[in-house]
Amino acid sequence: MLPLYLTLKSLHVSLALVSGALFALRALWSVTESPWLKRPWVRVLPHLLDTLLLAVGLALMVLTAQWPHQTPWLAAKLTALLAYIGFGSLAIRRAASVRTRALAACLALAIFVYMLGAAHRHSVLSWLT
DSSP states (O other): OHHHHHHHHHHHHHHHHHHHHHHHHHHHHHHTTOGGGGSHHHHHHHHHHHHHHHHHHHHHHHHHTOOTTTOHHHHHHHHHHHHHHHHHHIIIIIOSSHHHHHHHHHHHHHHHHHHHHHHHHTSTTGGGO
């Protein structure tokens, strides 16, 4: 079990970092109204990465038998994920103004950093512990 856990955890962390970096780049392109944002690979790759990230996260949850209703940091991380998705959607395409997209991008990135801290520290307080 330990080798599988370590493999899945490494994959999950790697996917999270790549996904976050790609989001930051896409948010920058959205705020600067770059034509790069309309390229097919930019529209497809994030969905593939995030689907794999979620699948690996669910596999880790099952493998370690850590459930959100029993593990406060995991519940906080999943709740933050919903907020991240909402603000991320505003930042990339839904907000009408550049200013609103920039604000949504900053909030999404702050939430992303919170999720990293909650997962790393296994604490609802994230980096504050």
